Amino acid sequence: MPRTSVIRKTASDFRVAPNWVDYAETRNEFSWENARRELAGMPGGGLNMAFEAVDRHVPDKGDCIAFRFLGADADRVITYRELAALTNRFASLLRGLGIGKGDRLFVLSGRIPELYVAVLGSLKNGTVACPLFSAFGPEPIATRMTLGEAKVLVTTEQLYRRKIEKMRGSLPGLQHVLLVQEQGAQAADIPGTLNLARLLAESSDAFDVVPTRPEDMALLHFTSGTTGTPKGAVHVHGAAITHWATGRYALDLHPDDIYWCTADPGWVTGTSYGIIAPLLHGVTSIVDEAEFDADRWYRILQEQKVTVWYTAPTAIRMLMKAGEEVARKYAFPNLRFVASVGEPLNPEAVWWGKEALGLPIHDNWWQTETGGIMIANTPAFDIKPGSMGRPLPGIDAFIVARDEQGQVRIVEEPDTEGELALRRGWPSMFRGYLNNEERYRKSFAGDLYLTGDLAKRDADGYFWFIGRTDDVIKSSGHLIGPFEVESALMEHPAVAEAGVIGKPDETVGEMVKAFVSLKSGYAASESLRMELLGHARKRLGAAVAPKEIDFLPTLPRTRSGKIMRRLLKARELGLPEGDTSTLEGQS
CATH class of the missing domain: 3.40.50.12780 (ANL, N-terminal domain)
Structure with a gap:
């Protein structure tokens, strides 16, 4: 459709x-x-x-x-x-x-x-x-x-x-x-x-x-x-x-x-x-x-x-x-x-x-x-x-x-x-x-x-999530919400999940890097990586699109379902992983 x-x-x-x-009427009449x-x-x-x-x-x-x-x-x-x-x-x-x-x-x-x-x-x-x-x-x-x-x-x-x-x-x-x-x-x-x-x-x-x-x-x-x-x-x-x-x-x-x-x-x-x-x-x-x-x-x-x-x-x-x-x-x-x-x-x-x-x-x-x-x-x-x-x-x-x-x-x-x-x-x-x-x-x-x-x-009163205050990526003066980039990547038919982080870069401050897991029937390859980079660039523009994409079998998530961008970033940069007690698969 x-x-x-x-x-x-x-x-x-x-x-x-x-x-x-009736949205307005119910809100106006409601009281705890x-x-x-x-x-x-x-x-x-x-x-x-x-x-x-x-x-x-x-x-x-x-x-x-x-x-x-x-x-x-x-x-x-x-x-x-x-x-x-x-x-x-x-x-x-x-x-x-x-x-x-x-x-x-x-x-x-x-x-x-x-x-x-x-x-x-x-x-x-x-x-x-x-x-x-x-x-x-x-x-x-x-x-x-x-x-x-x-x-x-x-x-x-x-x-x-x-x-x-x-x-x-x-x-x-x-x-x-x-x-x-x-x-x-x-x-x-x-x-x-x-x-x-x-x-x-x-x-x-x-x-x-x-x-x-x-x-x-x-x-x-x-x-x-x-x-x-x-x-x-x-x-x-x-x-x-x-x-x-x-x-x-x-x-x-x-x-x-x-x-x-x-x-x-x-x-x-x-x-x-x-x-x-x-x-x-x-x-x-x-x-x-x-x-x-x-x-x-x-x-x-x-x-x-x-x-x-x-x-x-x-x-x-x-x-x-x-x-x-x-x-x-x-x-x-x-x-x-x-x-x-x-x-x-x-x-x-x-x-x-x-x-x-x-x-x-x-x-x-x-x-x-x-x-x-x-x-x-x-x-x-x-x-x-x-x-x-x-x-x-x-x-x-x-x-x-x-x-x-x-x-x-x-x-x-x-x-x-x-x-x-x-x-x-x-x-x-x-x-x-x-x-x-x-x-x-x-x-x-x-x-x-x-x-x-x-x-x-927005003007109609709908709220849109950008990211946690500590997740937002600062690149070349732009504030980039990882959710926007993740959503664009998920529009590609091969992508099941996406997680996005900011990776330190001497020139732009932080570079956008994405990690994706693929749907069944798709295999990681260099050609698919380039296809995804091009898809994101076309969808988001050069300033916001990821510059790097890595493939993972699954993304680290808490058991409540949240993608652990912090953990993706720690592993990418070789930093301490901190508390992983709520990480899915831990026991």
Whole structure:
């Protein structure tokens, strides 16, 4: 189909009426106070994230499916009523162990039911939950658990033996390890651990949810840690208000949706939108316990009749790499909305969705620190491929610059590059970096949260990602955003992924260098390298196009899907790689 700069939406694009159809009117009428009234709340003005996500639905939707877990050997279905009982048992278990409000519980496991029960049960008990990537190695696990002052760890027997047992002595604050029995294996009697299944069976499913306040700490999410020690972003129970609002407006969730978020809860998306937001809306969530496989993913979309799919650019590019012929083996008549987050979505990927899935991919933007989606392309509105969209209701976004005195000012002129900033006040805004108040203060200028992302806003109010402040390339006086170069390279039919860095150069300051991985059916060669250089030069102009291109089998990415340009640059220049604990493939 012809490629245009805008994908226009018409009434025929909507299989159900969108939740948000008038951009200005909804934003003008919206208030966080009214959004909070959509939740039940607790006596005395309290608010508990897990109560809102689970127990609130039991009277009306108790027998509806909350989660369908797709395992390697068998699937498991958990209704809202069953989830309420299981999370009550877990909360009772914690109380029996002397773990209470404000204590920290970490979960280290794959996407298994026990992870979701542990997170929600912790929240009911007022205990702070922190899921970790199961592929972390012992050192990053120890770093995060030490910073987070972990008192309880929920993990599997296998992961405990591989990653925890030998370093247990370095975690003196860790009081309890609750082990999940491996499927089909007999429970092992491992010193210093407790059998989770046994304790749950002995615990009561009657539990009075701890009356937490909106500002009580609920979740602890660690940033990617691409440089220096990872930072622990503190989030509160009141964040549920943002999760509800963004589930409604950004993901367009309706009560009868079958929803699939592919993110692991070890990343903030997997918690905010893989656990909390869909439950707040009473929908059924699909959880795939297996790793990525193109055929499997298409089969899940088809067989599970997924209606709303939230995934990551990395996954989309991997599906693109597998080829459209794989997608054509399946049909997705129920799928009505596809969204993506993790890093900017290249225009080519937006169009690929329309061609391969019958639906464009809707990009959105947020951070660990924001706790929820802030800027998005939503179902009812036109898409500008390559744009992150427009601010959601309750979110005021700006482009800012600093004057000669270092003072921050809002830039009013459209298409001017600067730092993306948000006006503070949304409920899921992080309340601090754990034990790092100074770093937290530096994230704000007055009432503006400074995101560290460079962007621009066009005349229609759409925001466009340029790059992280430390990713931008300075060449011959030009400021070059790597995302723009990467997107141009991905327009070439041979390119599956692209990563761009600035390489020091005596003449121009920094030279643009690109690293690309190829789609199946293409092989690296000097002729293809020259073809790609010419394609980029024609598309971007000589000042912006890369001067060098290297081929890589895959690009280094974090497990949250972000291409690690920092790591590409370190390897190119022979510099220390720094913290690689979140690098995909590390264990």
